[in-house]
Amino acid sequence: MATAGSIDIPDGELIFDQRNVRTMRDGPHRSTVCSGVLQLRLTPIGYVVCWRPQEETPASFNGEMSSGDAVQIQPRRAHTFWFELNELKSYHCASRKDHYEITFMLCDGTRHPTLMFDFGKQTSFLQLVESKVRTRVSPKDKKLHLVVHDDPEALQKSFTSLELFQNEDQTLVSRLVREPLPTFADGLARFTNLFTQNHPQRSRQISDGMLDLNPASFGEFEDVFTINVDQEPGFDFVEQAAELPQRMPVTRSLPLGLDEWLSYFDVEGRITDPHNLRARIFRGGCAPEIRPEAWKFLLGVYDYSKTAKEREQDHSRLTADYYRMKLQWKSFSTDQERRFTAYLARKSLVEKDVNRTDRSLDIFAGDGNEHLSMLNDVLMTYIMYDFDLGYVQGMSDLLSPILSVMQNEPDSFWCFAKFVSKIRCNFVDHDRNEEKDQRQLGIKRQLVELHQLLSVAMPSFTQYLDDHDSGNLYFCFRWLLIWFKREFAFEDTKRLWEVLWTGLPCQNFHLLFCVAILEEEKIRITENNFGLTEILKHINDMCYKIALEDNLIRAEQLYFQLLEVPKVATILGLESLAEVAV
Amino acid sequence: MSNRAQGGPGNGATAGKICQFKLVLLGESAVGKSSLVLRFVKGQFHEYQESTIGAAFLTQTVCLDDTTVKFEIWDTAGQERYHSLAPMYYRGAQAAIVVYDLTNPDTFSRAKTWVKELQRQASPNIVIALAGNKADLASKRAVETAEAQAYADENQLLFMETSAKTATNVNDIFLAIAKKLPKNDAANQQGQRLNVAQSAESNQSGGCCK
Numbered sequence: 001m002a003t004a005g006s007i008d009i010p011d012g013e014l015i016f017d018q019r020n021v022r023t024m025r026d027g028p029h030r031s032t033v034c035s036g037v038l039q040l041r042l043t044p045i046g047y048v049v050c051w052r053p054q055e056e057t058p059a060s061f062n063g064e065m066s067s068g069d070a071v072q073i074q075p076r077r078a079h080t081f082w083f084e085l086n087e088l089k090s091y092h093c094a095s096r097k098d099h100y101e102i103t104f105m106l107c108d109g110t111r112h113p114t115l116m117f118d119f120g121k122q123t124s125f126l127q128l129v130e131s132k133v134r135t136r137v138s139p140k141d142k143k144l145h146l147v148v149h150d151d152p153e154a155l156q157k158s159f160t161s162l163e164l165f166q167n168e169d170q171t172l173v174s175r176l177v178r179e180p181l182p183t184f185a186d187g188l189a190r191f192t193n194l195f196t197q198n199h200p201q202r203s204r205q206i207s208d209g210m211l212d213l214n215p216a217s218f219g220e221f222e223d224v225f226t227i228n229v230d231q232e233p234g235f236d237f238v239e240q241a242a243e244l245p246q247r248m249p250v251t252r253s254l255p256l257g258l259d260e261w262l263s264y265f266d267v268e269g270r271i272t273d274p275h276n277l278r279a280r281i282f283r284g285g286c287a288p289e290i291r292p293e294a295w296k297f298l299l300g301v302y303d304y305s306k307t308a309k310e311r312e313q314d315h316s317r318l319t320a321d322y323y324r325m326k327l328q329w330k331s332f333s334t335d336q337e338r339r340f341t342a343y344l345a346r347k348s349l350v351e352k353d354v355n356r357t358d359r360s361l362d363i364f365a366g367d368g369n370e371h372l373s374m375l376n377d378v379l380m381t382y383i384m385y386d387f388d389l390g391y392v393q394g395m396s397d398l399l400s401p402i403l404s405v406m407q408n409e410p411d412s413f414w415c416f417a418k419f420v421s422k423i424r425c426n427f428v429d430h431d432r433n434e435e436k437d438q439r440q441l442g443i444k445r446q447l448v449e450l451h452q453l454l455s456v457a458m459p460s461f462t463q464y465l466d467d468h469d470s471g472n473l474y475f476c477f478r479w480l481l482i483w484f485k486r487e488f489a490f491e492d493t494k495r496l497w498e499v500l501w502t503g504l505p506c507q508n509f510h511l512l513f514c515v516a517i518l519e520e521e522k523i524r525i526t527e528n529n530f531g532l533t534e535i536l537k538h539i540n541d542m543c544y545k546i547a548l549e550d551n552l553i554r555a556e557q558l559y560f561q562l563l564e565v566p567k568v569a570t571i572l573g574l575e576s577l578a579e580v581a582v
Numbered sequence: 583m584s585n586r587a588q589g590g591p592g593n594g595a596t597a598g599k600i601c602q603f604k605l606v607l608l609g610e611s612a613v614g615k616s617s618l619v620l621r622f623v624k625g626q627f628h629e630y631q632e633s634t635i636g637a638a639f640l641t642q643t644v645c646l647d648d649t650t651v652k653f654e655i656w657d658t659a660g661q662e663r664y665h666s667l668a669p670m671y672y673r674g675a676q677a678a679i680v681v682y683d684l685t686n687p688d689t690f691s692r693a694k695t696w697v698k699e700l701q702r703q704a705s706p707n708i709v710i711a712l713a714g715n716k717a718d719l720a721s722k723r724a725v726e727t728a729e730a731q732a733y734a735d736e737n738q739l740l741f742m743e744t745s746a747k748t749a750t751n752v753n754d755i756f757l758a759i760a761k762k763l764p765k766n767d768a769a770n771q772q773g774q775r776l777n778v779a780q781s782a783e784s785n786q787s788g789g790c791c792k
Contacts, residue, residue, distance in 0.1 A: 006624075107655075348663065352612035352633075359630035382642040393611065393633050393661040429663045474670070477636035486635060533654055537639045 009050045009082045009576030012043030018127050019054060022099070022116040023077060026544035028361055028490045034079060036116065040128060049104070049114065080347050081112050085132055089528050090146045093126070095119075101127070105524065109534030111541040138527045145529060166300055218265035244457070244561045252549055255495075262288045269308025271297065276305075278502040285495045291405045298501040299418040301411075322410035323577050326381045343383070346390045349378045357396040361490060363404050375403055378413045385417060392427040395420065397485040401494050419501075426481050446480050447473045449571045450511050456565055457558055459520045469532040475539040476514055483510060492548045499552060507573030512562075516554035517546055598648030601765050605653050608696045609681035610689040611660035614715040616734045617746035618681065619657045622756055627747050637671055644753075644760050651760040653677075672700060677709040677759050680790045684743060685722040686715040690730065697737055709762050711740035711755055718745040
């Protein structure tokens, strides 16, 4: 019988060994820093880089097994990883506030956990790696080091990167030959314009220096011209279509706390200015203590215009309604169930998924967990509430954060039902009566809309995805289906959802959030020359590694940029954001 | 995290052919598709492996004599509601593992439907393996080995009962597929895409598959 032995780090001559190299122990729970040992070994299969946790917690333990066999069960906290150096595609280095970090990306799209070094402690390791593999610095991101493989594809890539002129610029080159002087002036003007447009301060300096060549006429280039603009020397470039307005600074606030929350109610308990409240929550989210109430308003379980007394009546009615529906399925006899296969099929799906929803979190851990049975009962009751839709995989992910906030079944149920109704199209499959290509229509429509947004915000990246069989953006399927639930730690998911539930600054802000995340990954994807499978792997590997607040800021900046572009206004589902800036 | 599987683990040192195959996992929800892949690729098992949303992609390399076989593995969501996405994942696949849970007869019926669909719509020469997973739960068995074996024989499928939990037959079923896949160049043009360059050190070391 085969064993899992092959997954152990291969033995070999120890070339390099360094302690106190840290990485994040991430997952749905709060991430923690974990110290470990970084090694380079020369093994029979070549050079191997490995990292394993430093404290002597075993990398695996013996699980329980009825047959008595030792079962290797890898707990989530074990982050031991290794890879062959000849599988390395690139690595990304960055100086952070208090450490230096390196992230390794492999040929198949794998992205390993980021390694963090005390300043200066990375040097000898990097030098060693660079002595074993040939690398070049990405011209688009000075922090990205690309391994030069001796294969035709890589050579092609290197050659391409040497081309100084992009497609549009080649037209410029040929014109330069035909009409040297006007073309030179035009080209210089274009350069100057881009330069000044993106560096207003320098623009003034240039004007003062009488170098103001900013042209009145861009002619044919104006519409198509895009360029990579260096934001900060040596840092990531941001591609920006020239026609989009400049990015505006936006800020995020602290979460809305209890005192401030209470100030939104009048004496009878009405919320008098719901828009302002939503704008405030959009800007900073909610403090945990106000979530059980605030989420009910955001999701539409409660009506802003009702008094506290009226709300209490509504709440009692809803609670009773929940238990009425719960009783329906609870009172089925086994015999009755046996002849109700449509119900049994749904019940079985719920059981399978409840059992494996967020079990690594304390709140859902262990056998006989009380929250797990609540999860089950709410989902079962939902089946009675919307039997046609039934249970669809992904729904348990939507319920678990809500349940953790509400801590009771009826409130969780109604918040969940309202949430599902917002994104019901994600779960409906029109397969009964329609052609195959009509199925999963809701997600497909959103992916098409996302593609349109991308083509405006990042045209050349969109072209890249199209050219690499990824134009359907299916690698974003999980993001859209369950609103990033698997991408963020539990607490971050809650923050993201409450921001998105405000419906501000536009109904489809979640699509802009996708654009923001992809903008950050764009250079890694293109410079690694990732194709369909590598992109999917890279995107899936990003889970728990996406910076929430940074991306919310960028998504909002994108919103202001795209506001003026007529063809995307409908996609965004625009609603005035005039008052959001509180 | 390894890129090498055992039982003929791939070895950078082999001077022989490198073949690359697309393999897709299909089967009813919660039969253990992701767990089989996780066991094969990372040697891990999570009792409460979360459901797969959309699809996951992983790679693993095995070594067969002088041939290195690199699997590009597509792991899919099992629920019927997501069935319409499956063709996208099995299109162009040279191999498929159709998984059922041997404690649940419904999942065996579903597996048969998958086999039919693959025979009708996937690549004509696709190698299909049938995996009766959760073999560790012998006391709850609901699908007899003989029945599944007979079905597999009728349909020229590879068949094994597996356990992702105990690792029983997991590497073996992938290896059996690797053996059955055609290794000639015409059948595996994709393999040419692979970077076969090895470092000088690994070329000299020559050791293999342990």
